[in-house]
Amino acid sequence: MKSPGFLKRQLWLAIAAVLIIVMASIAATVGLMYRAFDSSIAPQVLEKAKTAGRSLSGLIGQAAAYDIPIDELVGVDDLFAASRKKHPEIAQIELLRAGQSTVAVGTAVDAAAHLTARLPIAGYEGARAEIAVSINPGYVRKLFQEMALDLVVVAVVTLFVSLELVYFLAGALVADLGTLRAQGAAMARGAFFPMPQPNWLGLEWSTALDKRAIEISQRYQAALASLRSRWQDRHHIGATSLRTSFAALRETRKRFSFADARQGSRIDGNRNAALALGAMRAPFFLLLLADDLSRSFLPMFASGLPAGPLPLSTNMVASLPIVAFMLVVALSQPLLGAWSERIGRRRSFIGAAALACAAHLLSSQSGSLLELLVWRCAGGGAWAIAFVAAQGYVLDHTDTKTRTAGLAAFVGIIMVSLICGPSIGGILADGVGHRATLALGGALTGVALFLAWRRLPLDQPPAIVTTQSSSPASASKLSIAFANPRFLMLLLLAAVPAKVILIAYCYYLIPLYIVDAGSTSAMAGRMIMLYSVMMVLLVPMMANWVAALRARYANEPEALFVAVGLAVSGVAGLAMALPFGLLSPFIVVLLLGIGQSLSISPQAAMVAEVCKEEIRVLGTSAVYGVYRMVERLGNAAGPLIGAALLELAGFRTAFVAIGVGVVVCAAVFSIVFVFKPTPRHVPRVAQ
Amino acid sequence: MNPLSRKLFWLAFWVIGFAVFMTGLLLYFKYQSVFTGLQRDRVMMVANEIDDIAEKNLSLGQDFWEIATLQDVIERRREADKIFLGIEVVGRDGKIAYSTDLARVGSSLPPAWLSEFALVRPNNRLSPSPDEAILASAIRNSFNQVAGYAVIRYGRQLEHEAMAQFTRRLTVTCGGVFLVFTLLLWGVLACIRNRTENILKRAAHTISGDAHRDPAMAGEVAAIEAQLTAAHRQLDAVNAGQAA
Numbered sequence: 018m019k020s021p022g023f024l025k026r027q028l029w030l031a032i033a034a035v036l037i038i039v040m041a042s043i044a045a046t047v048g049l050m051y052r053a054f055d056s057s058i059a060p061q062v063l064e065k066a067k068t069a070g071r072s073l074s075g076l077i078g079q080a081a082a083y084d085i086p087i088d089e090l091v092g093v094d095d096l097f098a099a100s101r102k103k104h105p106e107i108a109q110i111e112l113l114r115a116g117q118s119t120v121a122v123g124t125a126v127d128a129a130a131h132l133t134a135r136l137p138i139a140g141y142e143g144a145r146a147e148i149a150v151s152i153n154p155g156y157v158r159k160l161f162q163e164m165a166l167d168l169v170v171v172a173v174v175t176l177f178v179s180l181e182l183v184y185f186l187a188g189a190l191v192a193d194l195g196t197l198r199a200q201g202a203a204m205a206r207g208a209f210f211p212m213p214q215p216n217w218l219g220l221e222w223s224t225a226l227d228k229r230a231i232e233i234s235q236r237y238q239a240a241l242a243s244l245r246s247r248w249q250d251r252h253h254i255g256a257t258s259l260r261t262s263f264a265a266l267r268e269t270r271k272r273f274s275f276a277d278a279r280q281g282s283r284i285d286g287n288r289n290a291a292l293a294l295g296a297m298r299a300p301f302f303l304l305l306l307a308d309d310l311s312r313s314f315l316p317m318f319a320s321g322l323p324a325g326p327l328p329l330s331t332n333m334v335a336s337l338p339i340v341a342f343m344l345v346v347a348l349s350q351p352l353l354g355a356w357s358e359r360i361g362r363r364r365s366f367i368g369a370a371a372l373a374c375a376a377h378l379l380s381s382q383s384g385s386l387l388e389l390l391v392w393r394c395a396g397g398g399a400w401a402i403a404f405v406a407a408q409g410y411v412l413d414h415t416d417t418k419t420r421t422a423g424l425a426a427f428v429g430i431i432m433v434s435l436i437c438g439p440s441i442g443g444i445l446a447d448g449v450g451h452r453a454t455l456a457l458g459g460a461l462t463g464v465a466l467f468l469a470w471r472r473l474p475l476d477q478p479p480a481i482v483t484t485q486s487s488s489p490a491s492a493s494k495l496s497i498a499f500a501n502p503r504f505l506m507l508l509l510l511a512a513v514p515a516k517v518i519l520i521a522y523c524y525y526l527i528p529l530y531i532v533d534a535g536s537t538s539a540m541a542g543r544m545i546m547l548y549s550v551m552m553v554l555l556v557p558m559m560a561n562w563v564a565a566l567r568a569r570y571a572n573e574p575e576a577l578f579v580a581v582g583l584a585v586s587g588v589a590g591l592a593m594a595l596p597f598g599l600l601s602p603f604i605v606v607l608l609l610g611i612g613q614s615l616s617i618s619p620q621a622a623m624v625a626e627v628c629k630e631e632i633r634v635l636g637t638s639a640v641y642g643v644y645r646m647v648e649r650l651g652n653a654a655g656p657l658i659g660a661a662l663l664e665l666a667g668f669r670t671a672f673v674a675i676g677v678g679v680v681v682c683a684a685v686f687s688i689v690f691v692f693k694p695t696p697r698h699v700p701r702v703a704q
Numbered sequence: 705m706n707p708l709s710r711k712l713f714w715l716a717f718w719v720i721g722f723a724v725f726m727t728g729l730l731l732y733f734k735y736q737s738v739f740t741g742l743q744r745d746r747v748m749m750v751a752n753e754i755d756d757i758a759e760k761n762l763s764l765g766q767d768f769w770e771i772a773t774l775q776d777v778i779e780r781r782r783e784a785d786k787i788f789l790g791i792e793v794v795g796r797d798g799k800i801a802y803s804t805d806l807a808r809v810g811s812s813l814p815p816a817w818l819s820e821f822a823l824v825r826p827n828n829r830l831s832p833s834p835d836e837a838i839l840a841s842a843i844r845n846s847f848n849q850v851a852g853y854a855v856i857r858y859g860r861q862l863e864h865e866a867m868a869q870f871t872r873r874l875t876v877t878c879g880g881v882f883l884v885f886t887l888l889l890w891g892v893l894a895c896i897r898n899r900t901e902n903i904l905k906r907a908a909h910t911i912s913g914d915a916h917r918d919p920a921m922a923g924e925v926a927a928i929e930a931q932l933t934a935a936h937r938q939l940d941a942v943n944a945g946q947a948a
Binding site: 022023024027030031034035038039041042043045046047049050053054057058061062064065067068069071072075104160164167168171172174175178179182183186187189190197201204205206207209217218219221222224225226228229233236237240243244261262265266268269272273441444445447448449 | 726732905924941
């Protein structure tokens with residue numbers, strides 16, 4: 018089918034135009050401001066060079082008091098070298114005598130006179146001794162080069178946000194393109210029946226297609242009616258003469274369709290679903306973004322708050338807000354499905370947005386750890402409610418054909434937020450501070466609340482009954498699921514360790530380590546962003562790889578993927594033992610991304626394989642509900658384990674210990690699942 | 705402006721607005737951090753020089769309160785750079801031992817400042833008022849105990865002026881870039897939309913019987929026409945059977 022080709026090309030062309038022009042606007046802003054930066058900063062650098070020169074001149078001048086001739090001074094070059102090392106913007110320091118250089122340290126630059134500070138040395142006026150400090154003319158360029166990483170982050174984030182804006186502002190246009198593509202595809206497949214019309218684009222094309230489809234459809238109906246009447250008169254005209262017509266009719270019906278065979282009233286459903294999901298997209302993204310903004314600095318912010326009467330170490334204090342948030346999410350989500358369905362998606366989403374807004378604003382005003390914990394718990398509750406409501410929107414507004422695309426869009430929003438939030442949050446936290454960034458999160462949730470109130474459609478009965486949301490992990494279900502030792506081992510050896518290492522590293526240890534190493538929250542944000550980008554790129558690739566292996570070798574490679582993924586994640590922690598400075602956490606994130614992307618999809622797929630019997634008894638949703646809940650408890654445990662190890666043995670040992678623990682889990686998992694695969698169910702022989 | 709053009713304009717407006725705003729914000733933060741960092745380094749260099757002198761004297765066994773060269777050094781440094789509002793050397797208890805303002809000698813610094821000095825980190829500074837900042841460097845004796853602090857008060861007027869000037873320039877630049885690129889993106893999107901609409905119109909004419917084919921959608925149109933022709937032929941066959 019080629020018709021979607023053209024429309025898809027146009028969509029890609031539009032997106033490419035947006036991206037190129039966005040990049041160009043960023044480049045233009047930076048390029049134009051470079052000169053202003055340079056002209057304003059250079060005099061300040063020169064002032065600093067003068068201060069350094071005065072300090073050196075004062076020190077050398079002390080020798081004059083002891084009548085040491087300037088030619089006999091020793092250690093001047095060492096002194097200059099030490100000073101230059103401390104101030105990288107200084108290109109060269111010279112000791113001049115009558116204008117001639119006697120000692121020079123650094124690289125000679127073709128610096129204009131206005132970039133060199135010359136200061137006389139008190140006590141050596143007779144020798145016309147001077148100190149000349151030249152600043153590096155490329156200093157500002159170097160500053161801009163250092164800023165390049167931040168600019169790349171801004172560019173990447175802008176691109177992703179632009180795509181969200183396209184969906185938000187031009188969702189109807191995107192929906193029209195989908196409608197046109199569907200209509201063209203249907204006709205090229207031989208489906209001739211009326212389809213929904215676009216509102217903004219390609220009306221003439223759609224009408225022309227509709228006209229031709231109706232024309233064929235009417236001819237078919239006429240032929241059918243005529244054949245029916247002739248069949249009724251077959252006794253007069255003879256049935257044999259109609260056989261050819263019936264054969265041709267059968268062939269026609271086989272090749273072409275003249276009525277929409279999909280679920281009757283849902284002809285317009287896809288378009289309505291696209292609009293409903295489009296309306297949910299922006300507020301949900303803003304809600305997630307508000308939370309993700311604080312990922313790169315929350316441990317640092319918490320560690321600066323007084324713990325009050327609680328006898329907790331700083332490291333433990335830093336971990337608690339993440340633990341509280343994750344714990345609330347893990348425990349509340351299974352219960353929220355039924356509640357959200359009962360009170361309605363719209364109402365629950367609006368309630369979540371209001372709660373998140375209050376939680377973020379109050380978090381930014383927290384004066385103690387206890388206050389922050391309360392507001393983070395509220396934030397966790399709001400996040401869980403919004404998550405369930407948004408997921409419910411997808412399930413309620415999609416049918417079996419569109420559900421996968423709907424859920425992919427849902428996961429896409431989460432990933433885009435994870436890419437944008439921590440990186441932008443880090444930059445903002447460095448610039449305006451932790452509290453202001455948290456308050457900005459409150460403002461974003463305020464906008465989300467407004468958009469949800471204005472745009473979210475009223476609830477409609479779900480397209481199909483969704484057992485997923487109404488299946489809380491009750492105690493009985495937990496006990497039935499946990500009675501399966503292989504499921505228990507899958508949870509304890511793979512699901513929980515994978516989450517522990519992810520949250521402990523990415524959201525707790527790495528942000529703290531990076532700041533401890535003298536870097537910034539922005540750098541921590543970039544690291545988390547790197548992980549998210551890797552997940553976006555690698556998870557689909559790995560899932561396809563597993564599917565291809567499964568198809569080619571007719572075996573089940575999932576367990577092997579999970580084991581290798583876990584082992585790679587664990588080995589990631591060992592990178593911290595290497596003396597590479599900030600490169601070490603970079604390697605950790607890189608390996609963690611590879612490891613997690615290898616194991617995530619196969620691990621979820623293994624649940625169905627390991628729990629066949631439990632799924633038969635409890636249903637897929639209930640078993641997966643238990644799996645997700647236990648997995649999320651791993652999220653909550655991660656920062657606690659990280660904090661305890663950090664307290665006991667410092668950063669390197671904490672990273673390495675968690676890594677080794679996960680490698681051990683991977684080894685035991687391999688023994689249980691890779692070398693002893695799931696036993697096949699052998700049908701019982703009837704006695 | 706028709707509603708679709710308006711939609712495309714707002715899309716361009718917000719997309720470019722976000723990109724330029726974020727870039728501007730980043731440049732602002734960078735300038736602020738570089739500028740204040742340079743000033744802080746400049747002040748810290750002098751503070752370190754003073755505490756070096758004091759530490760050398762202490763290591764030679766001189767009493768903290770009787771280091772003869774310090775008064776002269778701090779006065780010379782104060783005069784050398786107009787950014788300095790005052791330089792003081794204080795004891796551990798905050799009592800001023802040497803000051804460029806002789807009237808302050810013997811008085812004490814606020815206790816809150818001392819606790820801040822004790823916590824001082826490389827990039828920390830105290831700002832008791834918007835126009836004044838304070839940096840301190842600890843003076844340590846031979847036993848590595850804090851004997852006092854070299855405290856420098858410096859003005860932030862220059863910083864405010866520079867930030868204001870930079871912000872003005874940044875605002876104008878960002879405004880200009882925003883305007884130009886918003887219009888550019890809008891224009892490009894409108895062109896794509898017009899081209900798409902025109903090609904779809906021509907394809908609609910072809911489907912409706914016009915002989916002219918647009919190469920951009922020739923494949924799509926051909927596939928649909930092939931199905932239409934086949935369907936007609938098939939229905940002809942049905943009718944032919946009845947006629948027979």
